[in-house]
Amino acid sequence: MQKQTPPSRCLRGYAFDPSMSLDLDTAGINEITYKISWEDELKPGPEGEYIKVVDRDPASDAFYKPVNLDEKEILANDGLTPSVSNPQFHQQMVYAVAMNTIKNFEKAIGRKIQWSSKKVKYGKSRDFLHEYVDKLVIYPHAVREANAYYSAERKALLFGYFSSTPASVDLHMPGSIVFSCLSHDIIAHETTHAILDGMFSRYMEPTHPDVAGFHEGFADIVALFQHFTFTDVLKHQIGKTRGNFNAENLLGQLAVEFGKASGEHGSLRDAIGTLDEKNTWHRTKPDVNSYRELFECHDRGAILVAAVFDAFINIYNQRS
Secondary structure, eight states, X not given: OOOOOOSEEEEEEESSOGGGGGSTTTHHHHEEEEEEEOOTTOBTBTBOSSEEEOOEETTTTEEOOOBOTTXXXXXXXXXXXXXXXXXXXXXXXXXXXXXXXXXXXXXHHTSOOOOOOEXXXXXXXXXXXXXXXXXXXXXXXXXXXXXXXXXXXXXXXXXXXEEOOOSSTTTSOTTOXXXXXXXXXXXXXXXXXXXXXXXXXXXXXXXXXXXXXXXXXXXXXXXXXXXXXXXXXXXXXXXXXXXXXXXXXXXXXXXXXXXXXTTOSSOXXXXXXXXOTTSOEEEOOXXXXXXXXXXXXXXXXXXXXXXXXXXXXXXXXXXX
């Protein structure tokens, strides 16, 4: 009898980040099951066709045991239970979100994605060879700081962790450890940087403020619009806003826990609004001077995000 390959692998994870599971309003929708493409030869790490997770923490010189997602107990339970304190779940989370993002890209462009080649110095000359990169390396606990980034040189995603320093104690527990590798938005954002680099590597060169702004803005757009693929989350937010996406909602907010824990009053970035110091949300009004005044890559990218999200809201309003 011929062995049949399962169509997908089910892995549990967070729709947003761990903080949403502590809020009564969002606790029921924050833990979801990602359905990603099945890989027959998935090694512990996980390490598959596209990515390799290496869980070494240079700050403490610790090396965490790689998770084996093919273990019977893990397969039977749709992966490990979401947990802030389990490094193996952290490995599962980055793998699930990265593979989900890759699947969405491949569905959109109609072909397999490919990572950009690595420059390797050739002998004693100044010439470089381009070395094929088959797998993107992901480090869930790479740095002990409030940061996460894609390294074009290493062809790797490096996620940080840090002690929470909120602007107010009612926003987040001060001193608690926040892991960027547990945020869907941050993982999807950084994975998009790597995919864009593979599609056109010259976008990594800062030839114009729009280039870096596009990279950051497009990565935010992918992370934000993946929220709309989570059915229960979408139903919950439509119900809460009564179908009005011009109001404050989670679908337009990026990295809520990271933002609050690092001193912001709300999410790290919001596509349609902002929170003031009194915790009052305001719809952002377009400013024609923004393009001439904002040059920091994230701020400039936010112009693109706002334009795309505003167009989406207008289409939604017309159709509904």
